[in-house]
Amino acid sequence: MKIGIIGAGNVGGTLGRILASKGHSICFGVRTPQNEKVVSLLTTIAGKACADTIEAAASFGEAIVLATPWMATQEAIAQAGNLSGKIVIDCINPIEMTPNGLAQGLLVGHTTSAAEEIANWATGAKVVKAFNNIGASQFENLTYGSQVASTFICGDDEEAKKVVTSLAKDIGFEVVDVGELNKARLLEPLGMIWIHLAIFRGYGQEFSINLIKR
Numbered sequence: 234m235k236i237g238i239i240g241a242g243n244v245g246g247t248l249g250r251i252l253a254s255k256g257h258s259i260c261f262g263v264r265t266p267q268n269e270k271v272v273s274l275l276t277t278i279a280g281k282a283c284a285d286t287i288e289a290a291a292s293f294g295e296a297i298v299l300a301t302p303w304m305a306t307q308e309a310i311a312q313a314g315n316l317s318g319k320i321v322i323d324c325i326n327p328i329e330m331t332p333n334g335l336a337q338g339l340l341v342g343h344t345t346s347a348a349e350e351i352a353n354w355a356t357g358a359k360v361v362k363a364f365n366n367i368g369a370s371q372f373e374n375l376t377y378g379s380q381v382a383s384t385f386i387c388g389d390d391e392e393a394k395k396v397v398t399s400l401a402k403d404i405g406f407e408v409v410d411v412g413e414l415n416k417a418r419l420l421e422p423l424g425m426i427w428i429h430l431a432i433f434r435g436y437g438q439e440f441s442i443n444l445i446k447r
């Protein structure tokens with residue numbers, strides 16, 4: 234599948250590397266395609282990905298991954314141009330960065346979510362929330378003993394969720410479909426729990442918050 238990835242940092246870069254290794258075509262949409270980190274990332278993917286403007290990557294992708302800081306996301310979507318009809322995979326946790334680092338809360342919630350705001354900004358796009366509930370450091374090895382990590386997804390378009398489920402399985406996730414896009418109001422705090430445990434409670438990063446069933 235042709236996938237445009239907006240943002241080539243921890244999340245975008247890692248997802249791009251894994252999805253390229255599974256045979257997908259990747260175009261990173263970045264502010265500066267010739268940036269040293271981006272060039273280095275492309276070298277590790279060895280010819281199976283390119284980097285271009287945000288608009289070009291969005292035009293390239295049948296699915297678009299949003300992997301930007303929350304505060305930059307509205308601007309990145311505006312630069313992406315027309316996303317109508319595209320699958321937009323929202324990995325974002327709307328966390329607050331302060332001069333002292335990460336604040337211990339979310340900037341939106343209860344009555345809306347980052348995913349719903351993104352759906353408003355990306356007119357006509359089929360937005361699916363995914364991959365926000367676990368650190369990008371885990372994406373390349375999602376196995377914990379006999380279990381694999383869950384990713385929780387939600388969205389209003391069933392076909393788009395099937396595509397995202399297939400991509401998530403390619404990465405190695407077990408997928409839990411939580412329902413409509415407004416369930417992102419529940420999933421974004423779940424992402425914050427992972428961050429809170431990892432950073433503020435000393436759990437490190439080698440863990441997943443999973444659904445377990447009898």
Ligand SMILES: NC(=O)c1ccc[n+]([C@@H]2O[C@H](COP(=O)([O-])OP(=O)(O)OC[C@H]3O[C@@H](n4cnc5c(N)ncnc54)[C@H](OP(=O)(O)O)[C@@H]3O)[C@@H](O)[C@H]2O)c1
Pocket residue numbers: 239240241242243244245263264265299300301302303305306308309324325326327328364365366367368369370
């Ligand atoms: N890190 C994790 O483990 C993790 C896990 C799950 C979800 N998330 C969420 O995923 C998102 C990305 O996190 P990350 O850790 O990958 O961030 P990151 O490593 O800082 O990467 C952010 C990317 O966004 C780009 N960017 C920044 N400002 C931009 C703007 N105004 N317009 C266009 N692009 C811009 C950056 O490009 P430049 O190099 O040009 O600045 C960079 O490529 C966040 O919303 C985060 O909450 C993170």
